[in-house]
Amino acid sequence: MTAYERLCAARAKGRPTARAYIDHVFDSFFELHGDRLFGDDLAVRGGIAELDGKSITVVSIEKGEDTKEKIARNFGSPNPEGYRKALRLMKQAEKFHRPVFCLVDTAGAYCGLGAEERGQGSAIAQNLMGMMGLKTPIVSLLIGEGGSGGALALAVADEVWMMENAVYSVISPEGAASILYKDAGQVERAAEELRITAQDLLRFQVVERVIPEGEGFEAAYAQIRALLQQTMARLCAMDDETLTRVRYERFRKIGGLME
């Protein structure tokens, strides 16, 4: 498949959104609302789930399934209060020593008046720093679109996984085409040249794992469940200092340069 075909698959109508993963991977899920500062951003859906008798905090970006829900969830483009809700739930997970699992699926953080007024940049920055220092394991899975800083704000993790047709990029191929080639039509070329596919990012060692989607995702959900059990057990065995140091080193080496 070309990068553009994968981009289309990542955005395709009917592709499972975060809700489907939560329903299939976990035994129960109790949703928690609000950032305690401004409001409740429905683009971010988080709560406490159970996995084989163990508690786990799940934070997801939910695009919504039908048109009505998509509008309510702002098509999965969070506002600052969404990122602040995410960080609140992660800090809560830290307090109770339960691991965090993030499901990422966004075209990007919302670019609106209110988002800027309420500090979109600041909210994302606080998540990056907060996740970097979080004293509990974090695994992030990119399930569809990984749109720039808005996706990274839920993907500073001990391990980052991608679904086989998910994409992850510093800028949308549309944005790159219009800025770099001055031609919004050259999306296919931009998608190729930006190296946004899961396969590229695995090769760059930016992600640890690519999960095959298979027919209807059923096998994928089972694999994610098994992988989460193994990975969280291993990460939970690490002391806090080692865990956060290894997490920093994971990102520290990306794009590391020698003088």
Added chain:
Amino acid sequence: MLNKSMFIKPRNALEGDGQSNAQPSIPEKLCRACPACKAALFSQDLQENLMVCPQCGHYFRMDVESRLRLLADEGSFAELYADLTTQDPIAFPNYEKKLAAARKATGRPDGVVCGTARIEGQETAIFVMDPQFMMGSMGTVVGEKITKTFEMAAERGLPVLGVTVSGGARMQEGIFSLMQMAKTSGAVLRHSQAGLLYIALLTDPTTGGVTASFAMEADIVLSEPRALIGFAGPRVIEQTIRAKLPEGFQRAEFLLEKGFVDAIVPRNEQKKTIAHLIRLHERRKEI
């Protein structure tokens, strides 16, 4: 600073400032028009007035050398990591050409200058982003150098002063640019956990991935007057909401009002303000 291109005739388009000099005209380096009030200004007068229009107070962008002269004690700046160069990590077409032009224009391999300096006698780690190098965009070199600066400062127990100007993450380094946001944030955090002070001075424009990482992670966030500061650029927002933005939106004064900037500091007060803030954090040890 007088640009070399004032004396040397560029041999090709990549030399000089990238503008065509085919038409005889008053060289821009001698005389400049203020984009705000249209006054014709002598470059030397402008330099002496810290690149602020003497007629209307408009802030011109400041090059790295002038900024260091403004903030650091004379002769105290010692540059670090000056030779780091990008490996072009995603082999992006035509990136090498763009880099060559930016290197020619600035005389350095990438978009940030890092080192140590004294500010009113106080040893400080410092980084200054370069607006002339691909609009201060952050790729692997900018991310790596800023990370190294925070690591060095944490090790040596120094405060950090960062002067930001950026269009955001550098597209031509793809996902590697995005990852620099996480990497620099980790370095800021570790410096912070050592109980050390980080002051950011935001200048026009500070946007995108830089705003959404180390620019907004400082203990004290200062800004120049009228600087554009935001996550999304104004044009992107206008396209998203399909409306014109109100006057003053995303300017420093707006961010101060909304609670995202601690203080707006004019250029002629920046050095003494920063020195004062560093001293306030030195005193902590004596109490």
